[in-house]
Amino acid sequence: MKKILIYLFGFLAALFFFTTYAFAHTPLCSCYDNGDGTITCEGGFSDGSSAAGVSMTVQDKSGKAVTEGRMTEDSEFTFKKPSGDYMVVFDAGPGHVVEVPGSEITE
């Protein structure tokens, strides 16, 4: 009986591991300047899956969050362009974070 439980536990652990692993695609985030004082970022994963609901943070030079939100159903996030240097952080969980420096975001 103990043996069966151990096997069962092993099986479940393996299942959990493989299921988790199935999400290990590369996170993608790309932003552009709309030219009207706003920035739009689009997100996704390398397997084509949606980034809807992924946490988005805009940080100022000191790392302080100035805008926070989530990707929409269309995997988009639009925010007001900060006046100084900034960084956009797409955070889909550990190992799935993309940072886009404001200096790389152009029209």
Added chain:
Amino acid sequence: MKKLVLLLSLVVAFGLSAPAYAHFQTIYTPQSALSKTQKINIKLIFTHPWEAGHTMDIGKDQSGTIHPPIAFGFMHKGKKKDLIETLKAITFTSLSNEGRAYDVNMKLKGMGDHVFYFVPAPYYEGAEDIYIQQCTKAIYNIAGAPTDWDALVGDPLPVEIIPLDKPYSIWKGMSFRGVVTCGGKPVPDAEIEVTYMNHNIEGNKFVTKENMEIPQPDLVPIGIKADSNGEFSFTFPNAGWWGFCALGAGGDLKYNGKELSQDAVLWVQVVDIK
């Protein structure tokens, strides 16, 4: 006697140049895989890319009249955008002549695939006494997100090649597979010509420098065939732009009382590795 020699040399010259009749419509931009939203230039040229040879006037009929293109646009996240009004007529210079081509400067915006398509008016090829219409696709990507590269564009393309491998993420040594389709259905045993852009494009002309030496010029373009499911594969010997042309994928067609070869063309970029 002199006349006979001249005639014979003309015949020989014609015979030798005959294998060079491999027309390819381009949708050309220098880079297919882009890291972010940016401005790009696209050139539509009807030419012989391998030799940077004779460039045709796109849409010229038997009487010499040049007809405007029928369709040009792109598909992104399943939505098509018509760009035909943005096309500008240009004169493109090959190594041997000049021809009517088109180009457009535009901003390629938004993460994902942008499947560009072009349908020219049929071109009359006097040497073969037929009309040629090459329905062409090229796929550009921004920031890696795969969205449309494997989808059928459909209307306005009567024929098209559907990629089975991402056409913008091929590195030297990798292969490419595609399916030749007509009206969305596979074309069994399709005959395909494969060409290579052996001369880079700078401005509105080909440069004279070759990217690679052709092992045997009379085997260019390379001939391959699709299988019974319309599927083909090809392994690239060199980095650069490669074009596939499924000849007569549209079936037996007529235009202005002549045979019409309605071909499906797809361009694939192979990136060098260090």
